[in-house]
Amino acid sequence: MKITSRILSRSLGLLLALTPLANAQNDDQSALPEAEMTAEDAAAMKAHYDFIDSLSWVRSGTAQIGDRATIVIPEGYRFTGAEGSTKLMDYYGNLTNGSELGYISPENMDWFAVFEFDDVGYVKEDEKDKLDADEILNQLQEGQKVANEQLREMGRPTLNVLGWHTPPFYNNDTKNLEWAIRLSSEDGSEIINYKTKLLGRRGVMDVVLVCDEEQLGSVVPEYQNLLEGFSYNQEESYAAYTEGDKVAEYGLIGLIAGGGLLVAAKSGLLAKLWKPIAIGAIAVGSFLKRILKGKNHDAI
Template sequence: MNIQHMRRGFAVAAACTLSLLAANSATAQQPEEGQDLFQGLNVHDGPGTLRLKTIAEVKLPGECGYLNGTDTSRLMKRLGNPSKGGELGSVLGDHCIAVFEFDPVGYVKDDEKDDLDPDELMDSLRKNTAEANKERAKMGAAPMHIKGWYKKPYYDEGTHNLEWIITGESEGVDNLNVNTRILGRKGVMTVTLITSPETIDQDLPVYRKWLEGFDYQAGQKYGEYRSGDKVAEYGLMALVAGGGAAALAKGGFFKSFWKLIVAGLAAAGAFIKKLFKKKQS
């Protein structure tokens, strides 16, 4: 990947999306016109290995860039997305960005794998988004709306990956939030792919290739569960609904869900679309 080319694309796109970034966070710093959003960040070229602390790693092919957790958090803030520093790393493609975070909730049982009711889950997601919009209104940010499923929730028993894709809209801009949850022994790796409707068909195969290189470290794998390990208080249905209906009442978890909505729905539409159209030209 030509990182210098990517940097020029981000700088041009930032100048075009100041109003969107300001809406995402009341305290976010708006990037100045011509600002290099990668300034001071250590962007690695693939192929290489993205190490997600001592939890997991991702072996990446060429034609991508990747950032460690600290630099990913800095980039998210520069894009106007609220960040508490929980990002473990990110991968940059020609048309998309994948952000990795880990939630140490314990072992999530997959006994609901045959009971993922898409209608019930969509109802929960819309209700949770309505609650998130109340928080956005307090910040003076535009509301977001879920239009429906681009891909209904699917659980892969072989990889222990749970994935779904939501079509959303904010201020008239349609965008996509690709959500993957990789179950582990001690928690769940959350991977959020930020992309757009125009490029998702070519982005998804690239994203799948990245995830093929993902692996938990020894002792962290789902199949290494032992009696006595911490078990999560909720299952697969709650993971899709937003991290657990009961857990949403807890401030930290609600903030995490709200953050993903911001990153996936708000940033994806206008930012990614303008960014990569400029980059390609």
Template sequence: MPKLKLLPLLAFSLCLAISLIRAADEPASDTSESLLKRLNWIKGPARADLKSLAEIQVPEGFVFTGAKETRQLLEAMGNPTSGSELGFLAPTSLAWFVVFEFSDVGYVKDDDKDKLNAEKLLKSIKAGTEQANQFREKMGAAPLHITGWEIPPHYNEQTHNLEWAIRAESEGHPVINYNTRLLGRKGVMEVNLVIDPEKLNTAMPAYQTVLKDYSYKAGERYAEYHQGDKLAKYGLAALITGGAAAVAVKTGLFASLIVLFKKGWKLVVLAVAAVVAWFKRLITGGRKTRETPQ
């Protein structure tokens, strides 16, 4: 199951900032701001498609871009892509962002919904993360250590949404890995929230609104399962432990970016401010955007 290498918001902003810092010596087409301008943005309020699978409502003050553009953004940040990325959503403040990625593993049965033992799951995740630290060491990244649940696993039988959030630390810095899995007929929409841990509580109302306004299209909904459809080879518990293991291996960029941020934070803050200002200009009408019809 392909996984996005999750980057904290700091990493996202920093990568864009570093590009902007270097912009003076590079052609304009190579700068992060130039990349942002070239992408097709939908500004809220509007409806946006996640290809033919689902749709979301883009709130006012937010921007969205589709599958191809999402991969371009992630690759510009030095983040390998899997081809399963479908969308990127963020407020213009860049306080947080969401990446939508679809895993076509088949219909995931929720038979184990009443057997999600948070204590056992956390123990498994901790063990897997410590093993993954061996790979992080080879990558030159600092170890990542799980400290507990921020939000224990919870499954909503009505919406077929699975959510959990894990607290961790790397080199003394707090990390939150917040995950939502939206079950569909043919697979799972993986919604990865990337945020500074200190801003999580503030962002949750807006994030929950985004999830509430998400919907699978006709024929793709969980309730529309037909006998003979492809079945996933695992259940809800494996979505949690498998997702956490992948994140533990793939967040190696976090620690190195934290160190770089410490060394040049004043310059970086100025450059990040330029990126945020560009997003705000996008919202206030500085550039026309492509909007999907209501």
């Protein structure tokens, strides 16, 4: 039995970050009493755990992120590559575009981060001292209005940009661009979208952290610590840039504000260029109780 959740769409590079669906096999509070379980419930639970266990996991050492980078996997964490990442996103009820390269989480899968590479070219860092949070926010809000028109035409939920959770900042040493934005969906629920852009020679590794808002205070430092174990292959590193390499058509501000997608939206080409990725997920306890109580798994 495949369990899906509400599908939410990404607009102008804003990937929704909701409470993660997790393998809560060790979460005693989320399970119903054994007496309330039916044979169908037990079969659904087994199918869920069998699916998670069927994926190829790296639990130690160094894992490959496509053919461009690696990441160190500390004890207590698990990583799966491109194939496993795509399968997980499909299983969670998310749209995918085939460019997912990796998925990392604690062993209990209480939260996760997804890696995807965008080969936009070498992004110059000459805007690092010009990250005007108010101006960028205005661009995001205006861009979202344009994107919402396209979303309505595509029959997908619209979003509103409310403001910053964490204003954008750039780490000159690691070449990381990071920020978190607050959004609201059509049903009034608020969403935190936490993103990291890791600049490389030929493009940008896009990393999206997915966790519950209440977890952010403790999870973000843990997540940032994990990213310290990320490194591009030598020939893919930012420092390996060589004259003649492809240079991105926009800079750091464009990476936050949507870059080419904003231009595409205004020119009516967004539907053709759209990257159909979404992360919509539900809480651990809610997920397991849905299985055990035999609810309609496709409606949330």
